[in-house]
Amino acid sequence: MSAYSRFLVPLFLVGCAIFLLIGSLQSALFAQLTVSGLANGGIYASLAVALVLIYRATQVINFAQGAIATFTTYIAWQLMTWGMSYWAAFFLTLGIAFVGGTLLELITIRPVERRGNILTVVIATLGVLILVEGSVGWIWGAEIRFMPSAFPARFIHVRGVAFSLQDLGTIGISVASVVILWVLFRFTKVGLAMRAAAFRPEAARLVGVRVSWMLSLGWGLAAVLGAVAGMMAAASPSVLLQPNMMDGVLIYAFAAAVLGGLESPAGAVVAGLLIGAMLNLLGSYVSWVTPQLLLPTAFVLMLVVLLVKPSGLFGRTQVRRV
Amino acid sequence: MRAKAVVIGLVALAIALIPFVLSDYHRSQGADVAVYAMAILGLNVVTGYTGQISIGHGAFMALGGYTTAILTHDHGWNDIATLPIALIVGFVAGVIVGVPALRFHGAYLALLTFAFALAVPQVAKNYSHFTGGTEGLALPTHSGLWLYGVGWACVAVIYVFTWYLLRGRTGRAFRATRDSAVAAASSGVSLAVYKTFAFGVSAAFAAVAGSIYVLVNNFVNPDVFGLTLSLYILIGAVVAGLGSLWGILVGAAFVQLLPIGLTSSNVISAEGVPVLFGAIVILVMALVPRGSAEVLGIVLGLPNRIRSSHDSSTPHSLEAR
Numbered sequence: 222m223s224a225y226s227r228f229l230v231p232l233f234l235v236g237c238a239i240f241l242l243i244g245s246l247q248s249a250l251f252a253q254l255t256v257s258g259l260a261n262g263g264i265y266a267s268l269a270v271a272l273v274l275i276y277r278a279t280q281v282i283n284f285a286q287g288a289i290a291t292f293t294t295y296i297a298w299q300l301m302t303w304g305m306s307y308w309a310a311f312f313l314t315l316g317i318a319f320v321g322g323t324l325l326e327l328i329t330i331r332p333v334e335r336r337g338n339i340l341t342v343v344i345a346t347l348g349v350l351i352l353v354e355g356s357v358g359w360i361w362g363a364e365i366r367f368m369p370s371a372f373p374a375r376f377i378h379v380r381g382v383a384f385s386l387q388d389l390g391t392i393g394i395s396v397a398s399v400v401i402l403w404v405l406f407r408f409t410k411v412g413l414a415m416r417a418a419a420f421r422p423e424a425a426r427l428v429g430v431r432v433s434w435m436l437s438l439g440w441g442l443a444a445v446l447g448a449v450a451g452m453m454a455a456a457s458p459s460v461l462l463q464p465n466m467m468d469g470v471l472i473y474a475f476a477a478a479v480l481g482g483l484e485s486p487a488g489a490v491v492a493g494l495l496i497g498a499m500l501n502l503l504g505s506y507v508s509w510v511t512p513q514l515l516l517p518t519a520f521v522l523m524l525v526v527l528l529v530k531p532s533g534l535f536g537r538t539q540v541r542r543v
Numbered sequence: 544m545r546a547k548a549v550v551i552g553l554v555a556l557a558i559a560l561i562p563f564v565l566s567d568y569h570r571s572q573g574a575d576v577a578v579y580a581m582a583i584l585g586l587n588v589v590t591g592y593t594g595q596i597s598i599g600h601g602a603f604m605a606l607g608g609y610t611t612a613i614l615t616h617d618h619g620w621n622d623i624a625t626l627p628i629a630l631i632v633g634f635v636a637g638v639i640v641g642v643p644a645l646r647f648h649g650a651y652l653a654l655l656t657f658a659f660a661l662a663v664p665q666v667a668k669n670y671s672h673f674t675g676g677t678e679g680l681a682l683p684t685h686s687g688l689w690l691y692g693v694g695w696a697c698v699a700v701i702y703v704f705t706w707y708l709l710r711g712r713t714g715r716a717f718r719a720t721r722d723s724a725v726a727a728a729s730s731g732v733s734l735a736v737y738k739t740f741a742f743g744v745s746a747a748f749a750a751v752a753g754s755i756y757v758l759v760n761n762f763v764n765p766d767v768f769g770l771t772l773s774l775y776i777l778i779g780a781v782v783a784g785l786g787s788l789w790g791i792l793v794g795a796a797f798v799q800l801l802p803i804g805l806t807s808s809n810v811i812s813a814e815g816v817p818v819l820f821g822a823i824v825i826l827v828m829a830l831v832p833r834g835s836a837e838v839l840g841i842v843l844g845l846p847n848r849i850r851s852s853h854d855s856s857t858p859h860s861l862e863a864r
Contacts, residue, residue, distance in 0.1 A: 282650045284598075284657065332829040339649045340596055344781055345828040347598065351774055352821025359814040468770060472658050479654065513669040520655075520662040527651060528643055 230534050237495060244502075249382040254501050260388035260457065261473075262497020263395030267450040268467075268474035269481065269489035270399050271443035277484055278419040278439045279334070281342045285349035286474070287467030289325070289444050290451030292353050293318040295361050297452050298368055298462060307371050311452065315445050322444025325349065326437045357464040366462040368455035391453045398449045399490055402442065415439060450474075469516055473497070476519040480526050481533050488535025496522070554792070555699070562691045570687030571759055572803065577694030578756045579795035581701055583779040584788070585748030588705060591785035592714070593741040594721035595644060599656035600749045601773030602663035607633050607750025608757040608768065609667065612680045622683065623693065626754055633750020634743040641742025645735055660773040664765035679764030682757055694755045701748055706788065708744070717741055721786075749776075771817075778820055781827055784834030794834070 245252035268286060275283045293314050300310035329352075333345040372390035376383040406412035417425035418435035426432050454470055455462040477496050481488025500518065503510050510518065526533060562570050586600050607629035614620040614628065640659070644652055667674045674680070708714060716737045719727035728734055757763040775798045783794025802816040811819060827834055 276650070280650060282654055284653075329825045333825065333832075340590075340594070340785075341828045341832045343596065343650065343653050344777065345825050347774060347777060348821045348824030348828065350821070351778070351817050351824060355814070355817025355819075355821055359812075359818055362814070465770075468661060472661055475654050475658060479651075511669055513665045516665045517662040517669075520658040523658060524643060524655060527647060527655070531646070531651075 234491065234495075234534070237499075241498060245382075250505075251502070252382045253384070254505050255498050256384050256392075257388045258498035258501025259494050260391040260453075260497070261459065261501060262477075262494035263392045264450045264454045264457070264470060264493075265473040265477045265497055266490045266493025267395045267398055267446045267453075268470060269477035269493045270402065270486045271446040271450070272474060272478045273481070273483060273486050273489045274402075274439050274443045274446070276478070278415075278436055279342070280339060281346065282475075283440075283443065284343070284346045284471075285325075285353055286443065286447050287471035288350045288353035288357070289318070289322065290447035290454075290470075291464060291467045292357055293321070293444065293448035294368065294451035294455045294462065294466075295357055295366075297448070298366055298455070299361075301369060307369060311371065314448055314452065318444040318448035319441040321441075322447075323437045323441035325444070326440035330440070331433065331437075354464055361464075363464060368452070368462045370456035387456065391457065394449060394453060396490075398446060399486070402446065403486070405442075411438070472516055473500070473519050476523045476526075479523050479533060482535040483533060485533070485535035488533055492534060558695055562688055565687075567687035570691040572799065574687070574690035574694035574755065574759050576792075576795045576799045577691070577698045578752045578759065579776065579779050579799050580698050580791055581752035581755070582749045582776045583783055583794050584698075584701060584705060584791050585745040585752065586776055586780045587783065587785060587788070587791065588709075588717075588748070589741050589745035590780065591787065592709060592717040592721060593738055595738060595742065596649065596653045597656045597742075597745070598653055598773055598777060599640075599659035599663075600745075600776045601768050601770070602660045603633050603636060603746040603749035604753030604756060604772065604776075605663050605667065605765075605768035606636050606746075607753030608763050609674055609753075610750070611754040612675075612682055612757050612763040613673070615682055616675075616680045622685075622754075622758055626697070626751055629750045629754040630747045633753075634747035636750070637743035637746025638739055640746065641739035644742060645738055657773075660770055664768050667765040667768075675764065677764055677766070679762055679767075682761045682763065684761045685758060690755070690759050694759070697751055697755060701751070702788070702791075705744075705748075709788070713737070713740075775820075778824055780834075781824055782834050786833065790834055 241255050245255050268290065271286050272283060275281060275286075296317055297310050297314040300313060301307065305313070329349050330342065330345060333342055370387055370390075371394075372386040375386050377386065377389075378384075406416060414425070414430045415435045415438060417428070418430050418432040419439070422432045425435075450470070451467060454460045455466060460466050460470065473496055474493065477493035478489050480492035480496065481490070496519065500515050503518065504512060504515055562573060565573065582600055582604060585603070586597060589595050589597055610629040610632045611622060611625040614625045615622050640656075644655070647655060668676055671677070709717065716727065716732045719730065719732050720734050720737055724734055753768070757767070760767065779794035779798040781794075782797045783790035783792075798820075802813070802820075805811050805819070806813050806816065
């Protein structure tokens with residue numbers, strides 16, 4: 222099985238890339254849809270990487286990831302309403318998200334994890350989802366707010382194709398935040414400690430890594446990525462700033478994380494971008510795929526991936542009996 | 544044993560007599576408690592007894608609710624007659640979901656059922672000529688007493704059925720698959736059959752709950768079955784205690800009556816309820832992971848067997864994958 226599947230995945234990805242490229246060269250509409258789809262995909266990708274980050278460390282899927290992103294987005298909105306400039310509010314929000322995410326793990330997850338199992342921790346993250354989403358409604362109310370965008374509502378024209386700056390900026394920021402995270406993990410001492418804590422907790426503890434602190438730190442970083450995704454999503458035309466705005470986005474991020482193999486950040490990024498682009502094209506070119514059916518499509522995709530290739534595109538195959 | 548029978552008899556008597564001292568409005572709220580009791584019981588069968596987590600039970604409720612709504616609205620059926628159909632639809636849907644679920648464990652199953660809960664209302668929205676879309680379908684109205692009676696009669700039937708199911712061979716097989724899949728399989732328990740069956744039974748209960756739910760509301764649209772409903776069922780099951788039948792009523796009353804009580808007495812605003820619920824779920828998970836059943840068991844001094852037999856519902860049985 223592994224002999225040919227090693228070539229199958231790169232072949233599939235190259236095929237997708239060629240399909241998107243040729244389509245974009247053929248039709249201006251296709252190119253525009255691809256880019257705006259990739260912008261959505263960037264949002265899914267950053268949220269998916271946040272999920273992967275926590276999954277790798279604790280084998281727990283953080284259902285509260287979307288709600289945390291929504292909460293931080295409202296903080297950014299509040300800061301801007303108080304008169305702060307976009308970028309000041311953006312970076313201050315990232316800082317708040319980091320501290321908030323770390324504290325959240327400390328207060329809500331750690332006491333459960335101490336004596337619980339996967340099921341109780343998963344239910345606890347659902348509790349955090351209810352708590353955080355409820356807090357958004359409690360503090361800011363249910364009405365829809367308007368989230369400003371970092372980028373001017375202009376278009377740049379390349380060979381007759383109008384690319385919106387908003388879309389290009391979203392792709393840029395999402396990819397940049399993931400790359401910065403990768404650098405942190407790959408080239409810093411804290412990153413090494415975090416990888417060790419996730420990979421071999423016992424061994425890491427023996428060499429002096431504070432494993433539980435690394436888990437809190439992981440939640441903090443995941444919250445930062447979620448905040449980036451939330452702020453980008455709320456400024457995009459397809460998502461409105463309201464308490465449950467990330468529910469749908471979270472499903473696409475789940476699909477991206479699963480397609481990427483759930484343990485692979487690179488896989489999550491590639492899968493996120495791919496899902497964003499493909500769903501956008503599917504929704505526009507295939508007449509029976511209405512906006513309502515995009516979310517069920519993501520569900521079916523997730524189901525099929527898990528049935529056919531549970532290790533995803535980038536994951537390692539694991540053997541498990543019974 | 545006798546004390547247990549007395550407690551059960553008293554609770555049943557209380558449930559039967561309560562409607563006669565309530566206003567008609569409060570009776571229909573009592574019927575809503577019955578709805579949650581059925582859904583929580585269903586979730587408890589699959590999650591508490593076979594260890595397969597489901598966050599998607601609102602979706603099965605939607606199937607039952609739409610079965611009742613479409614049959615009465617478009618085909619002129621009597622609403623009671625739709626309940627067995629909803630049960631069958633729910634069972635079949637549960638089996639269909641249960642088959643792929645066999646291949647997934649812990650976190651993956653949680654993911655898929657979560658997505659399922661969000662996907663089903665979207666599908667209902669899309670095929671609006673069939674489901675009435677966001678505008679929904681109206682159903683015949685009933686008195687609070689009728690709803691209360693039908694709702695709690697269903698609970699009684701389902702409860703007794705579940706009790707018989709779980710005390711015998713099937714129940715042992717369920718618990719065996721949960722506690723150790725390897726040991727169960729080597730003792731000749733077919734994991735595939737029992738796990739799928741548990742999903743079917745569980746979904747069937749949720750579907751009947753959905754039918755009663757739309758009858759109480761006398762209205763159905765996709766937003767009725769949103770993510771919140773699935774999460775509330777889970778909250779109820781957590782408060783009730785997974786892997787035990789004792790706490791079901793406590794869990795159901797908790798999710799349905801506590802918000803009404805707190806908001807009508809101005810303790811907190813309606814927006815504050817989810818905050819409180821979320822905090823309670825986390826607290827329960829941190830302090831008494833087996834919920835009110837654990838607390839009740841300690842308070843009532845139930846035989847240790849009942850309490851300790853569920854200890855095993857925890858660690859090794861629910862590995863990540």
